[in-house]
Amino acid sequence: MNNSSLSAIRGQFSAPKVNEIINDKKLPGDLAMWFFILAELTVFAIFFIGFAVAEQLNTEMFVTSKAKLHPIAGLINTIALITSSLFVALSVRAIHLGKVKDSLHLLVISQLIACVYLVVKVWEYQFLFSLGIGIETNTFFTLYFLITFFHFMHVLLGMVILTLVGLNAKKGVYENDISGFESGASYWHMVDMLWVILFPLIYII
Amino acid sequence: MAYGRYVMGYFIPTYLYYLTGCNKAMITVKQTIISWVLLISLTLASVYADQVMENNVLFIMSVLLIVFLKGQQITDIFMELREAPKMWRMLLLSYVLIIPVVICTIYLL
Numbered sequence: 001m002n003n004s005s006l007s008a009i010r011g012q013f014s015a016p017k018v019n020e021i022i023n024d025k026k027l028p029g030d031l032a033m034w035f036f037i038l039a040e041l042t043v044f045a046i047f048f049i050g051f052a053v054a055e056q057l058n059t060e061m062f063v064t065s066k067a068k069l070h071p072i073a074g075l076i077n078t079i080a081l082i083t084s085s086l087f088v089a090l091s092v093r094a095i096h097l098g099k100v101k102d103s104l105h106l107l108v109i110s111q112l113i114a115c116v117y118l119v120v121k122v123w124e125y126q127f128l129f130s131l132g133i134g135i136e137t138n139t140f141f142t143l144y145f146l147i148t149f150f151h152f153m154h155v156l157l158g159m160v161i162l163t164l165v166g167l168n169a170k171k172g173v174y175e176n177d178i179s180g181f182e183s184g185a186s187y188w189h190m191v192d193m194l195w196v197i198l199f200p201l202i203y204i205i
Numbered sequence: 206m207a208y209g210r211y212v213m214g215y216f217i218p219t220y221l222y223y224l225t226g227c228n229k230a231m232i233t234v235k236q237t238i239i240s241w242v243l244l245i246s247l248t249l250a251s252v253y254a255d256q257v258m259e260n261n262v263l264f265i266m267s268v269l270l271i272v273f274l275k276g277q278q279i280t281d282i283f284m285e286l287r288e289a290p291k292m293w294r295m296l297l298l299s300y301v302l303i304i305p306v307v308i309c310t311i312y313l314l
Contacts, residue, residue, distance in 0.1 A: 026288075027286075055312075056311055056312065071252065082241065089283045090234060131248045145214070189279055189284045191299070192279060192281045196272060196276060198242075200251055200271070200272055204268055205268055
């Protein structure tokens with residue numbers, strides 16, 4: 001084997017340069033979390049399409065029922081979730097730089113803002129119950145309670161995940177690999193993204 | 206003690222991104238805050254549209270376009286998928302495109 005073919009073989013198996021490794025595009029977080037996110041998005045897609053179809057079949061009833069909702073409550077919840085997502089994103093940027101304390105502070109702020117969503121949503125449910133409206137009132141409210149409560153449970157799960165992520169960060173679990181932190185943050189952004197679709201579908205259109 | 210991430214099986218400390226100038230690809234704090242301002246503005250725009258526009262085709266299409274734009278910001282900036290493998294970015298972006306298109310089609314039928 002001559003020298004040129006040997007160097008060609010070496011070239012094929014040579015280790016990548018630092019810049020090549022750094023510039024390689026990487027999925028934030030664990031792959032398993034992304035498959036879980038895709039599964040969750042699919043379930044909600046069925047709800048969204050089901051809601052739109054039901055609205056087309058019962059337009060009159062949906063218009064009168066939507067009028068009983070509080071659009072301002074929906075707006076406050078949207079702003080709360082987007083802002084909470086901002087602080088989670090900033091928390092990830094901080095952990096990238098090894099600023100664990102800053103990251104934890106940002107995570108706590110994000111969770112406090114998420115509590116605004118929980119309080120407003122519970123108030124909204126109580127307000128509807130006080131009007132004598134429940135899950136069996138009509139098709140609109142069956143779907144409204146089903147979809148929004150399912151989303152509410154996802155917000156709670158997201159908060160539990162981020163609390164565990166925060167506790168792990170405090171223990172120094174992410175010192176060598178921040179994938180777990182990024183996974184928790186990605187889940188939270190998914191919860192936010194679902195509300196971004198839910199809000200106009202239920203409250204606006 | 207070093208913070209960083211595993212890429213292609215190699216551990217890359219964060220400071221290396223900055224030393225080599227490769228941090229340009231990373232989404233900055235400034236970009237994240239700009240994205241948040243955009244998301245809040247688009248949310249207020251959809252509520253404003255609800256107040257001033259009639260419930261017609263144009264209104265539905267405008268609100269669903271806003272949904273796509275917001276979804277794109279969350280996917281690319283908040284989730285950092287702009288710097289992720291193309292397939293995953295396309296999967297999430299297609300979700301925020303297909304769902305509004307399907308909803309729009311149902312409303313227009």
